[in-house]
Amino acid sequence: MKILVTGGAGFIGSHLVDAFLQQGHGVAVIDNLVTGQRENLNPNATFYEMDIRDAAVKEVFQQEKFDVVCHQAAQMDVRKSVDDPRYDAEVNILGTLNLLQASVATGVKKFLFASTGGAIYGEQIEFPATEEHPTWPASPYGVSKLTCEKYIHYYSQVYHLQYALLRYANVYGPRQNPHGEAGVVAIFTKKMLAGEQPVINGDGKQTRDYVYVGDVVDANLRALQYPENDYFNVGTGIETDVNHIFHFIREAVGADIPEQHGPAKPGEQRRSVLSYEKAKKLLGWEPKVKLPEGITRTVEYFRGID
Secondary structure: OEEEEEOOOOHHHHHHHHHHHHOOOEEEEEEOOOOOOHHHOOOOOEEEEOOOOOOOHHHHHHHHOOOEEEEOOOOOOHHHHHHOHHHHHHHHHHHHHHHHHHHHHHOOOEEEEEEEHHHHOOOOOOOOEOOOOOOOOOOHHHHHHHHHHHHHHHHHHHHOOEEEEEEEOEEEOOOOOOOOOOOHHHHHHHHHHOOOOOOEEOOOOOEEOEEEHHHHHHHHHHHHHOOOOEEEEEOOOOOEEHHHHHHHHHHHHOOOOOOOEEOOOOOOOOOOOEOOHHHHHHHOOOOOOOHHHHHHHHHHHHHHHO
């Protein structure tokens, strides 16, 4: 198959490009390199440096005649979405609509979408959250991802575009950007390796569901082959608080750095954890990489590029 990966120079996208190529698919990448890194690009993929909102996107679709779109590109910083919800909507909603229009105009058969389980459910009332949990996002980022899910379903109903919506938990691993506001594993790892002091927001007892990037790639590969339209959580079902993340990383780095806390971030979600039972039942997927092993792999990656 010929597959387009948007955000293919980014953290998750670049791993997906590698995996699709390894399976023998033809792969193209669209990335504007705002957060993606040129060094993440696989040389065997065709690269188009452009924004997913650009009119020229349709020309790429007409030229390449993709079978599948794997849409990973996004404005994914929750705090930035709060500060500038208009920009978040322009990238995430209008960018996705641009891709959907190009898809139905050029005969794309399937649309894989990177959604969010962490932000789409809002403050959870069930732990872990299943896919049937109420969706009341607590950030514009979560609203934009939920809106995209609804649009994708609409395009399926009207244009018969097949889809799989993958609601990621907190993804971590090699190639994660350590310089942004999101991605605590990468941020803490980079700081500790440099001998700097990471700061834990608030009491550090806010929990997340940390899923390794290799497991996320596996979920996408399975969803690609799944014949029905559906949506799946991609998480571990395990809550881990930030204080434990700090200690896991400190041990993997071998650093003697004390735990230090700063002010809490206003509006930060307190708890988030996802059930993966549906993906296990229908896709045969379950997370394989335990958190200590995944953090060790991540630390070794960052140690190797310094």
